[in-house]
Amino acid sequence: MRVDDMILISVDDHVVEPPDLFDEHLPAKWRDVAPRIERTSAGRDAWVYEGARIYNIGMNAVAGKPRHRYGLEPTCYEDMRPGCYDVHARVKDMNANGVLSSLCFPSFPQFCGQLFARSNDKDAALALVRAYNDWHVDGWCGAYPDRFIPLAIPPLWDPELMADEVRRLARKGCHAVTFSENPAKLGHPSWHSPHWDPFLRACDEEGTVVCLHIGSSSEMVLTAMDAPVPVQISLQGVNIMQAAADLVFSRVSREFPNITVALSEGGIGWVPYYLERADYTYRRHGEWTGVSLGDRLPSEIFREHVLTCFISDAVGLELRHHIGVENIAWECDYPHSDSTWPDSPEDLDRELAGIPDDEVALITHENAMRTFRFDPFTQRPRERATVEALREEAVGWDVAVRDVGEPWIAPTEPLTQEQKLAAFARLREDAEAVG
Numbered sequence: 001m002r003v004d005d006m007i008l009i010s011v012d013d014h015v016v017e018p019p020d021l022f023d024e025h026l027p028a029k030w031r032d033v034a035p036r037i038e039r040t041s042a043g044r045d046a047w048v049y050e051g052a053r054i055y056n057i058g059m060n061a062v063a064g065k066p067r068h069r070y071g072l073e074p075t076c077y078e079d080m081r082p083g084c085y086d087v088h089a090r091v092k093d094m095n096a097n098g099v100l101s102s103l104c105f106p107s108f109p110q111f112c113g114q115l116f117a118r119s120n121d122k123d124a125a126l127a128l129v130r131a132y133n134d135w136h137v138d139g140w141c142g143a144y145p146d147r148f149i150p151l152a153i154p155p156l157w158d159p160e161l162m163a164d165e166v167r168r169l170a171r172k173g174c175h176a177v178t179f180s181e182n183p184a185k186l187g188h189p190s191w192h193s194p195h196w197d198p199f200l201r202a203c204d205e206e207g208t209v210v211c212l213h214i215g216s217s218s219e220m221v222l223t224a225m226d227a228p229v230p231v232q233i234s235l236q237g238v239n240i241m242q243a244a245a246d247l248v249f250s251r252v253s254r255e256f257p258n259i260t261v262a263l264s265e266g267g268i269g270w271v272p273y274y275l276e277r278a279d280y281t282y283r284r285h286g287e288w289t290g291v292s293l294g295d296r297l298p299s300e301i302f303r304e305h306v307l308t309c310f311i312s313d314a315v316g317l318e319l320r321h322h323i324g325v326e327n328i329a330w331e332c333d334y335p336h337s338d339s340t341w342p343d344s345p346e347d348l349d350r351e352l353a354g355i356p357d358d359e360v361a362l363i364t365h366e367n368a369m370r371t372f373r374f375d376p377f378t379q380r381p382r383e384r385a386t387v388e389a390l391r392e393e394a395v396g397w398d399v400a401v402r403d404v405g406e407p408w409i410a411p412t413e414p415l416t417q418e419q420k421l422a423a424f425a426r427l428r429e430d431a432e433a434v435g
Contacts, residue, residue, distance in 0.1 A: 001357045003349040004388035008099045009365040010344075011149070011309050011372070012213070012264045012331035015104040015140060016061050016084040017047075019077070024139070026131035033124045034131075035108070045076040047108045050120060054108045056080075063093070063335030066401050070337050084335045087143045094147065095394035098345045098387030099332055100365065101376050103149035103176065103211075104140065105264070106132070111216035112178040113153035114186060122157060129155045133165065137174050146379030149372045150174035151211065156188070159195060163202035170206040175373045176262075177203065179210045181243040182217035191246040197255075204256035209307070209372055212243050213264040240266030241274055244306065248278055248298040249291060253305050260371060262307040265333060268316030271308055271323045275299040303327055307371050311338055314351045317363075325359050329367045342399040345387045 019037040026034055035049035046053035055075075062070050064081040077085060083093035094102060109115045109132060116132075119125035133152045141148035152169045154177055155161040166177055179199075180186055189195035203210055214220075214236045221235040240263045247253070247261055278298035286292065293301065303324045309331045310316055320328060330348060333339040340347045352360050369375060376385065383389065 001352075001360050003345045004386060006098070006345060006349070006360065006387050007365045007382070007385050008097075008330065008332075008345065008348070008387065009101045009149075009368040009374075009376075010099055010332035010334070011103050011262065011307070011329045011368050012311075013102045013104045013334045013339075014060065014107055014336055015090075015136075016056050016077075016080060016107050016335070017109075018085045019045075021135055022128070022131055025134040027127060030124050030127045030131075033121065034128060039076065043076060049115070054115065056107055059337040060107055061335050062337050063339060063341055064399070064402055066403050069403065081335065087140050091144055091147055092394060092397045093334065093341065093399070095390045096397050096399045097332065097334070097342045098390050100380075100385045100390065101147050101149060101368075101374070102332070102334070103151050103368075103372065104136075105151065105178065105211075105213055106136075106153055109153055110218065111213040112180045113156050114180075114216075114218055116153075117156035117186070125157075126155050126161060129153060129165065130168075133169055133174070137169060137172050141174075146376040149176060149368070149374045152177045154179060154199065156180070156183075156186070159198040162196075162199035166199065166202040166206055166208050170208060175207055176209045176211055178216065179212060180216045181212040181214065181239050182219070182246070185217035185219045191243075191250050191252065200252060200256045200259060204258045207258065207373060209260045209262050211262045211264050212240065212266075214240050214266055236265070237267045237270060240264075241270055244271075244274060244302065245278065247306070248301045249282075249293075253301045254294065259305055260307060261305055262309060262329075262371070264309050265311070265331065265338075266309060268308045268310045268313050268323055268328055269319070271302075271316065272319045275302055275322070278302075307367065311340060312347060312351065317351050317355065320355075320359070320363075325362050326367055328363050329371070330364055 022031070022034040035047045035054070037045055038048050039045055040053070044055065046055050059070055061075060061080040061084045063084065081093065082089035094100075105111055106113070113129060116125040116129050136152070137150045141150045150169070150173065152165060152174050154165060169177075180188070182190070184190040202208070217239060219239070220232055221238045223231055223235070244263060252259060275298065282291070282293065282298050306327060307329055308323060308327055309329050311331050311333050316323065332341055332344050334341045348364070352363070
């Protein structure tokens with residue numbers, strides 16, 4: 001398939017929420033307690049909520065910046081490409097990258113709404129979760145229905161409220177919700193507990209996909225405090241492998257047979273080995289451990305219930321038939337530091353070389369459309385959805401790399417232990433109570 005003829009749907013991108021997020025959708029009763037943007041004396045923009053500052057960390061919004069600027073520095077909106085936070089500019093950035101549609105994870109509330117789950121006032125938190133979801137579904141996605149797959153955040157502290165929100169948003173056409181790759185790390189019951197049954201039952205009945213993004217346990221793999229930063233970055237997918245193990249050996253698939261889980265930004269190259277290991281483990285140890293999966297193997301459960309997601313994974317694509325071609329979807333990760341924007345089609349084309357066109361179509365858009373019950377072609381003709389057609393709409397749109405603003409920390413060498421401690425100490429200092 002020619003690169004210009006591909007149709008690309010990204011199942012994992014991110015939105016940096018705009019300052020007016022809560023202006024339209026939050027009831028007046030809660031306006032005084034809503035998160036708000038403040039500019040610090042150092043010129044950084046921060047969300048202020050319940051007396052704490054929450055920053056948009058630099059690596060969350062580096063699209064269009066030179067790589068030597070990537071780091072941990074908080075940034076202001078003026079330092080970001082408008083496509084990070086402005087939906088109209090985002091669509092233009094998508095056009096320039098030849099991407100038809102996108103599913104966008106949250107930023108400042110964290111990947112599965114952990115921020116609101118930690119709120120002191122849970123009534124206010126519920127109002128904020130609902131307002132966030134209405135902004136995302138009606139505002140961000142509603143502005144371009146053919147370009148965005150809606151994704152909800154849950155009121156994580158109450159499974160019954162989570163179920164209510166899943167059902168409320170399903171009526172709006174939202175069929176995806178974020179959840180934690182390991183809720184036990186957040187102080188909640190694990191995947192194996194019936195605690196989550198009301199939420200999972202709602203997802204099962206509404207056809208809502210449960211999206212587990214790496215880092216949604218608020219914990220990343222850290223081998224040692226003095227390990228170079230690339231050690232942590234390169235091990236990010238380990239958490240998602242742990243989530244897959246929890247899923248295939250849990251009761252979830254047996255009790256909620258229609259559940260689909262997306263392993264967002266977890267890559268795919270590890271999947272064949274893990275499935276082989278899981279099957280071997282079950283055959284070898286299932287009897288004495290008391291684990292029974294009925295007449296199915298872990299690998300069969302995985303292929304029935306899991307969508308895997310990758311940015312760049314040539315090895316995984318070579319092993320695609322060991323994973324299941326219908327279990328693989330592509331992601332761009334805009335505007336994060338792993339993103340291939342604005343050259344995603346070319347990068348992906350190199351990895352798809354030699355793969356039959358029908359399989360390319362599954363990986364690049366058809367699996368995403370089926371899984372998320374999303375059909376952009378009801379709004380846009382297929383011939384206007386290709387890489388070539390979208391880029392024609394972006395003629396003149398500037399995608400040049402721009403070195404804007406001065407970084408807080410922009411190392412050209414791996415951060416030293418002292419630099420890391422200083423960076424996080426500064427974050428803690430800035431996050432102290434304000435007012």
